[in-house]
Amino acid sequence: METILKTVDLTKKYDNRAVVDNLNIEIKKGEIFGLLGPNGAGKSTTMNMICNIVKPDFGTVEFMEKDFRKNRKELSKHLGYIPQNLAIHGNLKAWENVELFTSLYGIKGGELKKRIDEALEYVGLSERRDDYAKNFSGGMKRRLNIACAIGHHPDLLIFDEPTVGIDPQSRNFILDKIKESNKNGATVIYTSHYMEEVEAICSRIAIMDNGKVIASGTSEELKKLVVDDTESITLEEVFLTLTGKNLRDM
Amino acid sequence: MIRYLIKNNFKIMFRSAVNILLFVLCPIVVSAVLISAFSSLMESYEPAEEFQVGYRIDKDSSYGEYMNMLKNVGDENGVTFVEYDKGDIEELIHQHELGGFVEFKGDSYKVYEINDRKVEGATLEYMMSAFFNSYLSGDIKDISLNIEKSEYAPAINSTDYYGIIYIVYFGWCAIVCAAGLFSNEKKNRIGERLQVSNLSVFQIYLARLIPIVTVVAIGICIAAVVSAFMMGVHWGNIAISVVVILLMIIAATASEMMIYEVTGSMVATIIISFGMVWILGFIGGSFETYMFSPYPESLKQLSPVYHGNRALTELSSMGESDYVLSSIIYSTVLIFVSSFISLIAGKLRRNGR
Numbered sequence: 001m002e003t004i005l006k007t008v009d010l011t012k013k014y015d016n017r018a019v020v021d022n023l024n025i026e027i028k029k030g031e032i033f034g035l036l037g038p039n040g041a042g043k044s045t046t047m048n049m050i051c052n053i054v055k056p057d058f059g060t061v062e063f064m065e066k067d068f069r070k071n072r073k074e075l076s077k078h079l080g081y082i083p084q085n086l087a088i089h090g091n092l093k094a095w096e097n098v099e100l101f102t103s104l105y106g107i108k109g110g111e112l113k114k115r116i117d118e119a120l121e122y123v124g125l126s127e128r129r130d131d132y133a134k135n136f137s138g139g140m141k142r143r144l145n146i147a148c149a150i151g152h153h154p155d156l157l158i159f160d161e162p163t164v165g166i167d168p169q170s171r172n173f174i175l176d177k178i179k180e181s182n183k184n185g186a187t188v189i190y191t192s193h194y195m196e197e198v199e200a201i202c203s204r205i206a207i208m209d210n211g212k213v214i215a216s217g218t219s220e221e222l223k224k225l226v227v228d229d230t231e232s233i234t235l236e237e238v239f240l241t242l243t244g245k246n247l248r249d250m
Numbered sequence: 251m252i253r254y255l256i257k258n259n260f261k262i263m264f265r266s267a268v269n270i271l272l273f274v275l276c277p278i279v280v281s282a283v284l285i286s287a288f289s290s291l292m293e294s295y296e297p298a299e300e301f302q303v304g305y306r307i308d309k310d311s312s313y314g315e316y317m318n319m320l321k322n323v324g325d326e327n328g329v330t331f332v333e334y335d336k337g338d339i340e341e342l343i344h345q346h347e348l349g350g351f352v353e354f355k356g357d358s359y360k361v362y363e364i365n366d367r368k369v370e371g372a373t374l375e376y377m378m379s380a381f382f383n384s385y386l387s388g389d390i391k392d393i394s395l396n397i398e399k400s401e402y403a404p405a406i407n408s409t410d411y412y413g414i415i416y417i418v419y420f421g422w423c424a425i426v427c428a429a430g431l432f433s434n435e436k437k438n439r440i441g442e443r444l445q446v447s448n449l450s451v452f453q454i455y456l457a458r459l460i461p462i463v464t465v466v467a468i469g470i471c472i473a474a475v476v477s478a479f480m481m482g483v484h485w486g487n488i489a490i491s492v493v494v495i496l497l498m499i500i501a502a503t504a505s506e507m508m509i510y511e512v513t514g515s516m517v518a519t520i521i522i523s524f525g526m527v528w529i530l531g532f533i534g535g536s537f538e539t540y541m542f543s544p545y546p547e548s549l550k551q552l553s554p555v556y557h558g559n560r561a562l563t564e565l566s567s568m569g570e571s572d573y574v575l576s577s578i579i580y581s582t583v584l585i586f587v588s589s590f591i592s593l594i595a596g597k598l599r600r601n602g603r
Binding site for chain 1: 447
């Protein structure tokens with residue numbers, strides 16, 4: 001399978017402590033790649049470096065076979081980032097939020113209107129398009145957060161804990177939509193603390209700790225690292241075995 | 251590409267009731283209160299009646315040959331020159347209730363003004379300056395015409411003064427307009443989303459600056475129109491006033507955005523900006539009229555608020571002002587310097603993380 005994104009020796013240090021340490025991961029086109037790790041493992045910093053929000057101290061991110069940092073103008077439009085924070089404006093209506101973030105990728109006029117309708121339809125907010133985002137429930141805000149990142153039809157979608165603090169119905173809806181996006185051709189990178197979610201939707205999973213990938217593979221392959229009988233163990237138990245049970249007060 | 255970002259940032263700010271309150275209601279209410287409170291004080295600041303001025307001239311002073319001409323010009327404009335060759339000047343002023351005193355020595359002259367007769371002092375100073383400027387330029391015939399300006403130079407009433415000054419003052423508080431937007435962007439890390447797209451630091455800067463300036467300008471414009479119709483504030487030359495105010499709003503926005511870019515904190519920005527505007531306003535005539543202000547002229551000149559206040563009030567009372575140009579230059583320099591620093595800070599912040 002073709003590689004869509006690759007990190008090469010990606011390193012970031014804060015106060016001389018390596019938060020991400022020579023990280024080498026490869027995401028194949030068309031897969032849903034799960035990135036797991038305890039708090040402070042370096043997941044968010046990795047995501048931020050992939051998205052060009054944080055500058056690496058060393059190493060590169062190759063996106064669509066090009067150095068992303070050097071070709072960001074050309075490549076940004078192929079990336080959709082759904083941050084953990086609800087990066088939307090409460091004082092804007094749903095459609096205005098989607099318009100704002102979709103237009104950043106050069107889409108305008110009639111095409112922009114079409115994309116806004118599509119994105120809102122996709123996340124089930126068409127009927128609430130004229131409502132202010134500040135009046136939405138937590139789940140609706142999460143869905144709007146997603147709509148703002150998919151309007152420009154990116155090839156790679158990065159979801160950073162998109163189901164935090166929402167009800168099971170909204171969570172189920174979002175997971176279904178991630179799978180649907182993947183079926184429609186988008187590659188997905190997904191981080192979450194909910195192991196069952198990751199197990200349910202990801203084709204490949206990497207577990208990070210102390211800035212390094214300590215294990216990667218399919219859910220089955222990860223389980224086999226711990227026990228032979230994969231049905232007797234959950235992904236959460238594998239995670240705790242590999243990363244330890246000590247609290248991470250980061 | 252940033253058209254939609256500008257449009258939506260504008261909507262966010264325009265929908266805030268705080269902005270309507272600060273940029274429309276506050277200038278009207280504050281100026282109405284001050285107009286009423288200081289109307290009697292400003293009434294005393296009216297054109298001077300006829301008055302006497304003492305003078306003393308050394309025998310070898312180079313001004314001797316002009317004295318008769320100066321006396322004639324003074325007579326035509328209600329200023330009578332009386333010679334006193336002996337006695338203490340301050341005592342003579344009090345004894346004879348003089349409006350001022352001029353001492354000619356060698357190649358220079360010194361004008362004595364009296365604290366409680368500021369109008370006469372300003373008129374005398376203006377007349378002396380106009381007389382010798384005209385003489386040096388060889389335009390001696392027009393001296394009387396030039397001097398006539400002194401009759402209305404100081405005349406501005408409290409309605410025009412405070413009605414104009416508080417439009418300027420609240421225009422300088424422009425950053426408040428964006429406080430909600432910037433706080434939300436920071437709290438919800440919307441800046442990161444903008445960063446993921448391929449917007450440059452300059453585009454993001456413009457997408458913030460333009461809507462702030464637009465919202466503040468609209469608010470201030472409404473306040474100015476309302477105060478003109480409801481309180482009778484005269485703006486003099488409206489076209490030039492609009493240019494001066496608009497440039498000042500851009501300069502205020504740019505300099506306060508620079509503080510935000512450098513500190514990265516909205517609270518710090520509001521505190522520093524308000525402190526700065528208060529000090530600049532204090533020495534620039536926003537609280538105490540600049541005509542009666544005890545601060546040295548050189549200190550006042552440092553304040554861009556002073557240049558704006560003076561340009562606009564003089565446009566209102568005289569129809570023209572030497573301060574229009576200095577205000578425009580000051581604002582333009584502030585816009586460029588602040589924008590440059592903001593862009594550098596934004597770039598360092600983006601690359602340094």
